[in-house]
Structure formats: C-alpha cells, structure tokens
Amino acid sequence: MRIATWNVNSLRSRIDRVEAFLQRHEVDVLAVQETKAREDQLPLMGLQSLGYDVAAVGYNQWNGVAIISRVGIDDVQVGFDEMPxxxxxxxxxxxxxGALCGGVRIWSLYVPNGRKVDDPHYAYKLDWLARLRTAAQAWSGEPTALVGDWNIAPLDTDVFDIAQFKNSTHVTEPERAAFNAFLDDGYVDVVRPHLPEPTSYTYWDYYRQRFERNRGMRIDFVLGSPSFASCVTGAFVDRDERDPAQGIGSPSDHAPVVVDLGN
Structure with a gap:
C-alpha cells in the first residue's frame, strides 16, 4: 500500500494537481491538509471517478483536513478525544x-502554527499536541500513522538556517519536546531514514524564490506506530510538486511525502 500526505494549500485550487499526483504515483491513501473549504464546497467528482472515497471536515475557508482513499474508509473520526x-x-x-484505510488507522493532522512564541496560538499549539499525544497512546498498539503538517522542525538541519529561526516558532524547545514525546511513546519517523540528505525539506515559502534556492523546512511527517513502521519499505518527498515549473497550475508551498508499505 502507498500512503501520502500533502498540505495542498486549498484543495479547490489544486484539485488538478492532486488528481494527477494520485495517478502518477498510484497512491492508495492521501491525507490532505489545508483544504480551505467546507465539505460541500470540495471538488470530489474527479476523485470519485478515479475510484477514491473521501472523508473530510472543514468549517470555513481556513484549515480543513481530508482523507482520500481507494482502499476503503471506515470508522471515520472527526477530531480526537479532548481536542482543544x-x-x-x-x-x-x-x-x-482519522479513518481506517486498508487495515491502517490514518490520521490527517494539521497542527496549529503557533504564530509567535508570546501569542495565545503558541500555547494552543502546545496544548493541542499534548492532547493528541494522550489520544495517540491508545492507538499505538495497532497499525497507525499520524501524518500531516506538524509545523515543527525537530532538528536544526530541518531548517535552511537555524540562526534565522532563533526567535521563531517551529524550532523552540517546547515544540520539539512535544514532537519527541511521540517518539518516546514508540512512534517512529518512518521517512527520515529514506531521505537522501539532511536538507530534504517539505516546505518552501513562496517568498524570494525559497524553493529555487532550497531555503526550506522539513515540517511534514509520517509518524508510525511500531507495527506500521515495521512494514515501511521506502519513502520519498516529491519535490516536483513544489516546483513552479512542473505540474498543472501553481504549486502548494508544501511537497507531498510518500510512504510505501510491504506485507
């Protein structure tokens, strides 16, 4: 089974890219973040014609997450217990x-950004992660993948210049500790061992040709439970989907992360 995660930065704006991506890579399950639409506004006909089912939640033009699957979507859960x-x-x-897809519990997650260290959104981010960790502890005994835009760069090499981020969110010790807590609980960053270099980023701001200069960040992750991680046979970041010169229409500021599972 092939699983991917992608912050598409508006599913309505990127639907042609998403459909082409699913077909090009023969993706079985795609977790999407920042759909930026209510469920009734999502362009689903093309996906359905390709054999995919969709579970989504969106309340307005902000945030929004979805799971797109051709191996079934069962036991859908919107939000996790005690989600703030x-x-x-x-x-x-x-x-x-979250949903059960092909025997794997997939969670599409869009972790709060945090904005600034002294912003209420930062405290919200840490609380959100702590509540997610508590919920995820109960899922770790089954094949589970926590995938999406985590808005955290856990290592200094996950940003193009750590000095430029010294006063910013995404790299603070409390955020990194919150991310590492999932690893302490047995979840595994299943993608990093397959990346060709430390600067295999997943996000590049649109500002000042950040992609062309590879001044990016690695903030999109697939954290797998032990039984999920043991089945991973490969993984990669599809940089072509972030390249303005590639694909259909304008790209998202994130690239998809793809993970392959064996038996």
Missing amino acids: GFGVPPVAEARAI
Missing part, C-alpha cells in the same frame, strides 16, 4: 480526521 479549540470562547477547528 481556539479563542474565547474556544471554537473547534478542522485540524484532525
């Missing part, structure tokens, strides 16, 4: 959806 909301009063956001 944001604001006063707290409002639920479309940041997590």
Whole structure:
C-alpha cells in the first residue's frame, strides 16, 4: 500500500494537481491538509471517478483536513478525544480526521502554527499536541500513522538556517519536546531514514524564490506506530510538486511525502 500526505494549500485550487499526483504515483491513501473549504464546497467528482472515497471536515475557508482513499474508509473520526479549540470562547477547528484505510488507522493532522512564541496560538499549539499525544497512546498498539503538517522542525538541519529561526516558532524547545514525546511513546519517523540528505525539506515559502534556492523546512511527517513502521519499505518527498515549473497550475508551498508499505 502507498500512503501520502500533502498540505495542498486549498484543495479547490489544486484539485488538478492532486488528481494527477494520485495517478502518477498510484497512491492508495492521501491525507490532505489545508483544504480551505467546507465539505460541500470540495471538488470530489474527479476523485470519485478515479475510484477514491473521501472523508473530510472543514468549517470555513481556513484549515480543513481530508482523507482520500481507494482502499476503503471506515470508522471515520472527526477530531480526537479532548481536542482543544481556539479563542474565547474556544471554537473547534478542522485540524484532525482519522479513518481506517486498508487495515491502517490514518490520521490527517494539521497542527496549529503557533504564530509567535508570546501569542495565545503558541500555547494552543502546545496544548493541542499534548492532547493528541494522550489520544495517540491508545492507538499505538495497532497499525497507525499520524501524518500531516506538524509545523515543527525537530532538528536544526530541518531548517535552511537555524540562526534565522532563533526567535521563531517551529524550532523552540517546547515544540520539539512535544514532537519527541511521540517518539518516546514508540512512534517512529518512518521517512527520515529514506531521505537522501539532511536538507530534504517539505516546505518552501513562496517568498524570494525559497524553493529555487532550497531555503526550506522539513515540517511534514509520517509518524508510525511500531507495527506500521515495521512494514515501511521506502519513502520519498516529491519535490516536483513544489516546483513552479512542473505540474498543472501553481504549486502548494508544501511537497507531498510518500510512504510505501510491504506485507
């Protein structure tokens, strides 16, 4: 089975790219983040004609997550237990959806950005991750993949210049500790061992030709439970999908991450 995750930065704007990507790589399950639409606004006819089922959640033009699968979608769960909301009063956001696809529990996750270290969104991010960790501990005994845009660069080599990020979110010790807590619980970063170099990034800002200069970040991950990780036979980042010169229309600022499973 081939599983991928991709922050598409608007599914409506990138649907042609998504359909072409699924066919080119013969992807069985694609977890999508930042769909930026309600469920009734999503362009699903082409995906369905290709044999894919879709489970999605979106409340407005922000956030939004989905799972696109041709190996079944069962036991769909929108959000995880005790998932916090944001604001006063707290409002639920479309940041997590889980489903059983081909015998694997897939969670499409869009972790809060955090904005700035002194911003309430940063505290929300850490709380969101802590609640996710608690929920994920109960899933670790079965084949489970926590996939998506984590908005964390756990290693200094996961950003193009760590000095430029010294006062920024994504690389702070509390964020990295929150990410590493999943590894402490037995989840495995199943992609990193297959990357050709430390600078195999997954995100490049549109600003100042960041992609062309490879001034990116690695913030999109597939964390697998032990039984999931033991089945991984390969993984790669599809940089071509971030290249403005490739594909159909404008690219997302993220590249898809693809993982292959054996028996």
